[in-house]
Amino acid sequence: MQSLSVYRLHKLLVVVGLLHVRVNAQTSTADRTTETGEAAITDPNEECSPYSYPPVVNQLSAFPSIWEAASILSDDSAAQAKWDSISANIPSNISVKTQPPASNYSSDDPDCWWTYSLCTEPKLSGLPVDISAAPEPSTLGYGFDDGPNCSHNAFYDFLLSQNQKATFYYIGSNVADWPLEAQRALADGHEICAHTWSHPYMTTFSSEAAFAELWYSMQMIKLAVGVTPTCWRPPYGDVDDRIRSIANALGLQTIMWGYDSEDADINGQSITDQTVVTNYNNFITTASNGTFNFTGAIILTHELNNFTMSEAVQFYSQLKSSFQHIVPVGVSLNKTQPYVETNYSLPTFEQCKCPLRSRFEELEF
Template structure:
């Protein structure tokens, strides 16, 4: 377990970098505060990255932790969770009926499956970017772009990151909302950081429990990876996400069917910053390569490539470097595109969560709000719609069911970026946790 945590826990290195710079680019020098944060407001005020990444105990997590899989291990359904087992049984029956011969893919991706049918019957995105499953399956196409012309759907994977305050502060200063794809294990470890994303008005989506190649997992593991990430978001923030993204885009029809049974819409991308590959041992990708990726997106926007429909860009908050790099390029992206918005707004999904009393700005509303200097936030109406910092209005684990896919999902989509979907052995641990990993933090959190 400790080995898995060491390879995957997201902790930004304390070395000086742009993401932790204050006004004028100077490093922020603050007294080390010893008091542990107790709410989002107190956690958000911490400027020292090392202090941000000091483990803390949050009462709501302590109360429900036993209901969840072990952090950073492949998720399975706990024996006592009968509601989840019943829901999985129904979804699994549908998968077996519609795809009786569906099998698992190797975690290494296509190189490990040389005899895979080149006609791609499984619509395996990792193979060649397939994002439109056979209509006979009754599941929607993946979302790979937003329809609004000259617009960018901004997405950030792998959060929450314990040292994200400077990054989130920057997004506030820019009055910029994005779509955040949260890893369930990270939410368990850093709940206050996770809740800040919602309080700041970002769209919150599922990015699995332990960040693995989803097509390599069994049906139960796929279900649990999605279900418990969705559930911890519900328990902490009071709403049920209906959007998800597979790590590395690794999805096929079997995984899509399971996700659809949980009412989750798959969000992929056209443009890939490739930021997570830079500064990684064994990777040939350099920061200069990442800069060229960002510049390429900007050049395409200025050249009119998105004049008829927008696009979606993949970035990460997995390390100090990835956050710093997005901070560097975001103003230029905003200058090149007419609008930079979260995917929900770009798709005009004004009720992106299962609870209809949580509302989100439409495309017209969010671009109008972007002209204001004060940061906006997600709104909600009704007695149970307020953000539940302590989880008071959260449903019990296993209480949420869903079988219908999101209405309004596009019937067709682009081919995606097949070139960015290549795999190599060990990619799961290389994308997440490339910052300095702190063993003391892992051990301290486990002891809380």
């Protein structure tokens, strides 16, 4: 995003200030060693000041460099063994792609490349269809990409005040930087999915490198939060049947979307603040017109920065009025076991249609 204008910055600061629902003033004695302590911080500047969380910091050498493209580390026998066990089943006849799509790519889209044709029904046999809508009527599969954001306490406080759960697609490098923020999603009863290690266009990576992006994001979430995701979302929606095969081999369900708020794409020219407002309003109008009376929807939104989170808060009441149910994507799918580990569960869709629970049972870390 480009630099904010003075007016826009003032607007965001006012909105973010209104989000803070905790009344205790932040002091210099904040506990930055536990999820509860980190979640109590109300000053965004303090939230975004670095801290050291030993369970993660002490294991960073077992992961790729933060925010650099992942590859299997030479001394990581577990990752290498897993890749060796699935690599023979990953299609070798689907080529690595370029961005933007090359002009000579076949117009019939043989690889079901979403970036090219918005394809979500794999053409390679044995692969499940991508989830791009909540299957339940008048239901919004609510979720946010690119977290955890270091200053998300105000946003998560708002969701908590509304008893609202969501799906969060976490980038492994962000989890490494902000592990206690990642823990809050689980503590508050949200669903966590993987969003790769460094947020690349996945189809531009070799199969082994794409595997590493998914593997290390999953392992970092496990290390920091205590659970291993069984869902993921490709950055930029960039997925084809080769990448789907890798994700599927890792037990990851591919979650896409049918509508885009474009809240993370502002460039001050073709996409502006008003574009995002218009997109939200159009989506709400579409919902109000009965389009989702038989099958629900998923809209792409982000936990990227104060603007994206503030827009989510601004439009929440209208979304709530336009849909009968707003639930995590996993709940809309009746996916009660969202992680590899079995000591944590989500409610069924029927259970979540009632007033939502305030806070799920926390895991020990």
